[in-house]
Amino acid sequence: MTTNTETPLVASQPGALSTTFVTSWKAPIAFGIFTVIALALAALAPRAGETIYRWSRETDVIQVPDLVVPVMTALWLVVIVLAVMTLYSVLLVRSERRVPLWLIVLFAIAFMFGFLTWAGAGADLPMIGLLYGSLSLAVPLIFGSLAGVIGERAGVVNIAIEGQLLAGAFTAAVVASITGNPWPGLVAAMVAGMLVGMVLAVFSIKYYVDQIIVGVVLNVLVIGLTSFFYSQVLAPNAATLNTPPRFERFAIPILGDIPIIGPVLFRHTIVVYIMYIAVALVYVGLFHTRWGLRLRAVGEHPQAADTVGINVNRTRFWNVTLAGAIAGLGGTFFTIGSGIAFNREMTAGAGFIALAAVIFGQWDPIKATLAALLFGFASNLQNTLSVIGSPVPSEFMLMLPYIVTIFAVAGFVGISRPPAADGKPYIKS
The missing domain is CATH 1.10.3470 (ABC transporter involved in vitamin B12 uptake, BtuC)
Incomplete structure (x- = not known):
């Protein structure tokens, strides 16, 4: 998953200066792939029961209540949320805007929650x-x-x-x-x-x-x-x-x-x-x-x-x-x-x-x-x-x-620019 990049290309015309943006579709594509994976888990490999997220150990001074999650209900809700975020990312790219980092983080958290809920059906997940x-x-x-x-x-x-x-x-x-x-x-x-x-x-x-x-x-x-x-x-x-x-x-x-x-x-x-x-x-x-x-x-x-x-x-x-x-x-x-x-x-x-x-x-x-x-x-x-x-x-x-x-x-998490002289030996002239 990645943010799309915006590379300004300046095109000179008589009497005018226009700017065009080249956008990247990596984020919507990555979002779509993971949404399809979540949909496949819900539709083709359903699992009954509940997943229990345990947030404390018996020795902890302060006990945090367990989180009990119905597997299929949660998974289908996650699929809907992922689909909405994927559609939103498509609209952002089509309007030549960046996919914000907060959207990427929320998407990752939602997908991981759905996957863990599905994988831990009928079991306790020791989160600590x-x-x-x-x-x-x-x-x-x-x-x-x-x-x-x-x-x-x-x-x-x-x-x-x-x-x-x-x-x-x-x-x-x-x-x-x-x-x-x-x-x-x-x-x-x-x-x-x-x-x-x-x-x-x-x-x-x-x-x-x-x-x-x-x-x-x-x-x-x-x-x-x-x-x-x-x-x-x-x-x-x-x-x-x-x-x-x-x-x-x-x-x-x-x-x-x-x-x-x-x-x-x-x-x-x-x-x-x-x-x-x-x-x-x-x-x-x-x-x-x-x-x-x-x-x-x-x-x-x-x-x-x-x-x-x-x-x-x-x-x-x-x-x-x-x-x-x-x-x-x-x-x-x-x-x-x-x-x-x-x-x-x-x-x-x-x-x-x-x-x-x-x-x-x-x-x-x-x-x-x-x-x-x-x-x-x-x-x-x-x-x-x-x-x-x-x-x-x-x-x-x-x-x-x-x-x-x-x-x-591979760049699915954003375009990274290394230091300009990275890997280049310096020969003093």
Whole structure:
């Protein structure tokens, strides 16, 4: 789903100046597809009974009443609402107006409500668990997307996010296992990610090697090295080298007791709380500090930045290195953040989904974070539906996060313009 774009085309005529708008039909088309899907569920696969949305756990201080929804009544109402919004989007495009973001958000919420109601017929949907798990799965994606935003805002395409996450996960597991403390593992993970970022920066900035190629090679290199050390070193010595302690979960006082929000946002490990701080710092730093102004300048117009005295390549180098450290920190979620031993290729493509979140979020840290949360929700949805015995095929649910990723990078969520100098090496004339 996407907003339509309006590209003004100025046509000069004798004595007159006219403006024509080229509109995009992606939003109405996407709306129509999902409306047809909802209609097919209601007409071809009806399910009797009720779906119970549970908003509290037994241990919560304040209990929120359950929401009981009649399945078919709700689904047909959703179909009608989706059809109305689809028709409205068509009228907007025909009148050469944008499809507003609020309409897209409402459409997505309505469709997801209808789908969850249909899939959970006759069962209880543990919404706290669904949302809590979605946030947890989004943690490495958010760190990775922040790394991508910083790198690409500086003008360097960071395809190596996958390798940085994996290097961070590996190093955190080994160092934490040796020391018996997760904190040294967290620091080591940042250093590992930083080193991968430095290699990317050196080859792409100093030697002008194609940034996409360097990133892909680094991913393959890190996968190969970690797989080799896992099989040759970690597996035979798992007791001493691959039994990482985990960060303990703890609730933030008062905030952790807020209904719904508290259990979802404020009962996590320190890695999640660091993520909150990182998102805020990157956003404020990027748009409200001198550092952010310089960073965006070398990514948008390096020649102009050079003219006013900014060292373009040095600025790019250190920011790509910083991005690597942030991605390495995200890699800790897979091991010391979850108390899981390292396994080969355990990031499972999270770096590429994080890169899609960067594009989805239009190179903005807040929007990229929201995109990562969407991907985390899509990933956790398969777990929840399998637990409640949903009729949705497990194979489809496994594909869901990647389907969402494809829709995102294909432009169904809006047209994204990358920084003007993104991916272009700067050669000082």
